[in-house]
Amino acid sequence: MSVPRQLKPKIYSVGAIDWDRRLFDELIPLSDGTSYNSYLIRGSEKTALIDTVDPTMTEVLLENLKHLEIEVISYVIANHAEQDHSGSLPQILDIYPDARVVCTPKCKSLLMDLLLIPENKFITVNDGERLSLGDKTLEFIHAPWVHWPETMLTYLKEDRILFTCDFLGSHLATSDLFVTDESTVYEAAKRYYAEIMMPFRKFVEKNLEKVKELKVEIIAPSHGPIHSNPDFILNAYGEWVSDEVKNEVIIPYISMHGSTKKMVDYFVGALIKRGITVKQFNLSKTDLGELAMALVDPATVVIGSPTVLFGLHPNIVCAVYLVNALKPKLKFASIIGSYGWGGKMVKQLTDMISNLKVEILEPVVVKGSPKEADFKALDRLAEEILNKHLEYGIVKKEE
């Protein structure tokens, strides 16, 4: 599908909707597809293209430019070097040979390495630098680590539009140019934040402050629909990056023969009885994006695993590796599970979560099927979690 759409006079959306994509980076499942947004700005003197599209969708971008009868592009603004936004640059530069790629110095270096773009095609810009298109002015705001080190935002001053690339975006294929259903976009944006931005939470917080200093009427990311109500996404991000955690326990688990499942079931009940919100994820069925999204808010994670070959179940190892890499703002962690003849799951888990600033609460690992004393130990762990949440002000005493 190629249909250029107008955001405002002389400003068009010319990217592509990828309805069928179901996996990103060969890792993250995409339940609702995605889009690669690219924007064309026609100034009175110069025309600029902001970001391109994934190389699989280059034809859509080129068709859209043809529909708009664009014969000359002076600048291609590359907010981010990752190929889902830069992948069509070589073809654009072939078709529009006078175009120059405008980006941060780090982005230039990456684009030369990733896409073999010659050095003379670049103009690098400093933080706060401006570029005139005649009656329209672009201002570049360096915004490192959302989510690569070279990223920047582009602010179109006269129209108060901020082009944010991945930042504040969502993997969501929709025919709506602008956000219409905030609850759907909230979920998609939260999942995207969890998968891509959460490891850089403190950088994201700093960059959010930069955005708040601007007068922004429209936030136009390069994935998902455009925000005509910037406060909606800025407030959501504000909540996700804050140090506040919720009175919530997330339990990713696997059970091979039912012992760990019995423990998880009992433990979930023990937490609910104490007024704690619980989210339980059977990792043999859960996709990693769902797990990532669930990690944004909770105070505590409790891993449930049987012992396999003296250690954690391999699917748990994969999930714990991801939890450690995503660096959620958890405060407490523990493990429950079972073993047949011995093992070192607890040490293995503790060694694997070195990125997390968590206090490890005494685990409950039992021999075989759980017995009365083991259920009591699970009650003890649930009580300890409640007490910790109370102690840290995560739940108020009167709740």
Ligand code: FEO
């Ligand atoms: Fe959408 Fe980091 O690329």
